[in-house]
């Protein structure tokens with residue numbers, strides 16, 4: 179486990195989970211299943227993987243630019259998927 183602390187309560191107890199993440203930007207939405215997150219067990223604060231968020235954002239804007247087909251779901255990076263299916 180990583181040794182980082184919650185910004186809000188200072189706890190170092192985290193649990194890894196996969197959730198449905200809804201990305202929104204200027205009134206448009208992209209639903210992303212199996213998004214790996216870390217949740218603070220003390221206060222419930224949810225922390226997102228920066229690399230995962232970046233990929234979601236990239237895909238979102240690719241759809242906006244019509245360089246990728248619009249859909250509700252995106253393909254997560256292989257590494258993230260492996261973390262999710264392992265649970």
Ligand SMILES: [Zn+2]
Pocket residue numbers: 184185186187188189218219220221222223
């Ligand atoms: Zn916390």
